[in-house]
Amino acid sequence: MPKVNSSQYAAAAAQVSQAQASLKAAQLQLSYTQIKAPAAGVIGAKSVESGSQVQVGQPLMSVVGQDLWIMANFKETQLADIRPGEPVTIEVDALGNKTLMGKVESISPASGSQFALLPPDNATGNFTKVVQRIPVKIVLDTHSPDGGFSDTAALFAPGMSATVSVDVSDASSPAQ
Numbered sequence: 001m002p003k004v005n006s007s008q009y010a011a012a013a014a015q016v017s018q019a020q021a022s023l024k025a026a027q028l029q030l031s032y033t034q035i036k037a038p039a040a041g042v043i044g045a046k047s048v049e050s051g052s053q054v055q056v057g058q059p060l061m062s063v064v065g066q067d068l069w070i071m072a073n074f075k076e077t078q079l080a081d082i083r084p085g086e087p088v089t090i091e092v093d094a095l096g097n098k099t100l101m102g103k104v105e106s107i108s109p110a111s112g113s114q115f116a117l118l119p120p121d122n123a124t125g126n127f128t129k130v131v132q133r134i135p136v137k138i139v140l141d142t143h144s145p146d147g148g149f150s151d152t153a154a155l156f157a158p159g160m161s162a163t164v165s166v167d168v169s170d171a172s173s174p175a176q
Helices: 006-031 149-153
Strands: 041-046 061-065 069-075 087-092 099-107 133-140 162-166
Touching: 069 099, 069 162, 087 133
Parallel strands: none
Antiparallel strands: 041 061, 069 133, 087 099, 087 162, 099 133
16 A cells, blocks of 8 residues: 555545535536426427526426316406305316316405506596406316216316306306
8 A cells, every 4th residue: 555645645635525526516507407397287388498508587388287277257246146165167168068067266356457467547537437357266076967077178278268157046147
């Protein structure tokens, strides 16, 4: 076994420490190459390919989640009897005669226009009363009256048109 003096030993130990630090830095950089989606779903518009270099904040793709729900925009005058938990009948235009069932999960705390990038400001004195639309979130039941829900679910896509009827037991007719 060759003999080394203390200065050679210190230099070798410093090189080992430097190599370990380089390894940790490389492992950290490697971890940045894996991009994970925040939720499970189906990839929509993809604007990146494997091997591409991306910048921080660059949109890479759209992910459409697997949870099925509908956001129905009811007129504020229709909300008097609608409450969370009430049954809902849904007819999606793209599905033809198929009727789906759901229930009201929540009612938005404000109208859709209040969440807009530039909400309306009627402080100018030129006020015209306009009935606002209030978003109501409706979750779908996993079974429809005519069956085949799993086949139907595959046909859903964000932005589809639907007719939604809430069964309000106190009112004489359902809100639409």
